[in-house]
Amino acid sequence: MIKKPITIKEIAKKLNLSISTVSRALHGHPSISLSTQQKVKLMAKEMEYEPNQTAIFFQKGRTYTIGVILPELAEAFFASAISAIEDIAYKKNYTVLLAQSHDEEGREKQLVEKMKNHRIDGLLVSVAKTTSNFDHFELLRKHQIPVVFFDRIPPIKNIHYVACNIETGSIEAVNYLLKRGHRSIGLINGPNTLVASGQRKEGYIKALYKNRLKYDPTLIVDCDLTEAGTKTALETLLNHKRKPTAIVTFNDYVSAFAIKSLRRFNLNTDQEIEFVSYANSSIIGFMEHPPVASVEQFPTIQGQKAIDTLLDLLNSDVNEETQGYYKTIIESQLIETHKD
Amino acid sequence: MIKKPITIKEIAKKLNLSISTVSRALHGHPSISLSTQQKVKLMAKEMEYEPNQTAIFFQKGRTYTIGVILPELAEAFFASAISAIEDIAYKKNYTVLLAQSHDEEGREKQLVEKMKNHRIDGLLVSVAKTTSNFDHFELLRKHQIPVVFFDRIPPIKNIHYVACNIETGSIEAVNYLLKRGHRSIGLINGPNTLVASGQRKEGYIKALYKNRLKYDPTLIVDCDLTEAGTKTALETLLNHKRKPTAIVTFNDYVSAFAIKSLRRFNLNTDQEIEFVSYANSSIIGFMEHPPVASVEQFPTIQGQKAIDTLLDLLNSDVNEETQGYYKTIIESQLIETHKD
């Protein structure tokens, strides 16, 4: 037996009321008597009435839907973020339209367009690595659709964003290693095309300067984040005239590769090399020899703050110019690996 | 400068045409002359016309949106699955409405309701662990909204589903270890409330029987999948009178915990214990001493098949009764760990 969705029209007919009365009754409008309100609500329940959201969306011009565009859903960082976002959206009765850009500018652009046409109320974006032109986001502004960027934010003015300050974490990381007595600290960094690489490097250098230590650029080695690349980078550092006793790596995966490689082929190292990395991902818990610490970047908190400010934006009808822009910076934090 | 979305009405006025003509022109309807079609299309582009999808959704009763309900977005398996699903949805011009149940039946129920009201065209679900009543899915059937279950499928008749046959992988795993000369093989399994645990156990037992080996139930130890639980389970096996030389574990994480624990406190084991696990997750690539093999469950393929069959369902207007139900089984597959 197939059920056609029933409408307020049919409720109206059944109760000999007008459509508008039914509508208002269901919303508890004061100009409808309590008795009819109850009658209507009862009948609605009886007939298993469910409002047609598409009609409401259309009518109201709002969808209570927020778009989320992420570079890569399968990446742990973004998976955590979207999970946190969805949780809050659910709580606030919003719905999440999800899409991934795969770090492609073209796809990102198309997705923005698509979401605009879907009449999302607002958008959350972590921008693609390759994106160099940001007009598609400007377009949304013209259509009064607020956008909040998070984690990967574009280098443009007048935007709302939530980001993580990696530099402080970077400084903490180096300070930590210095306190542990290391004097030659290497850095296996990511490709220098990434903003994230620059941030790590900046912090690394600043920390050394602050401690009045001389900064040796050759102790920084870029790598492509693959296992092979990591190995090569590691070997470069091991052959350095001031062979580092500690190494900061771009992220936990690079640390894992480096440690794995180091231990397999260099087990007879009398002096252990200590590692510090970034992300504090769950992988650390599974490692036999984890880095001594990792810089947490709080994906869930970033996601939460991002959707919080978006919802704020949606529920204050003041326009942007007068109220300025939300800029939230989360401080990254060095987390020591739990010794078990 | 704020832009109001412009409508076909305004295009019509500007060209002195009727609304319907503009609509048909934009769709290339044959009863509109090519010359006017071009004029209209040109003007549409000029005025930066974008169709109001909410109006179209409402009008057509279809949203080209598919709902996806997963237990936990932050879990690697589901993150891969949703990634694959989104990719295909994007290609086929569908949009993904995402939500997570957190393995709670109540939340799952609410989400289904919400998605129904959003008028999704179809739904993809991996059901929550706690769900025991499946009426909310039945409801969708009545509303002609097709549902395809994947990975975690409910124990009810007449449904479309995509699942992974773990038993064959389980058998492969044990066979593999037997071939490698092991005669005492342990199993660190998950909680027996999980279907997944049962499947692993079944395969384990069948493999032994097929090889005419006696099955010792005490070589199977359940654990809660935590690090501590794994350690306890491992110790139980190590103290077994027929101490296993190989262990199958519920998943890669359990393997990681076990291996870590084993190597830390038992480094002087002359004879190595070999591990085989499930999931073949990326963590294996980062392990210093990975399991020798892992049973791949193909999250992306499952996701792909699931959305493929859903789209099939959506685009064939034959009703379910006549065409039967799609039941796709993916064979799991033992993947040997790449030696590097």
Next chain:
DNA sequence: TAATTTAGCACAAACGTTTGATATCAATAT
């Protein structure tokens, strides 16, 4: 009692699009 307020409801427009039915006009066929 007549005038005015108030409560309770109905009417109808509007949101933007699609689509079946219809109209117009010219070209062709009878």
Next chain:
DNA sequence: ATATTGATATCAAACGTTTGTGCTAAATTA
């Protein structure tokens, strides 16, 4: 010359809901 066809475009209804305005009768006030 009339009927038929075909090409092209218009009209108007419909999708389900919200909401400003208008209406009626009862209740209140003067």
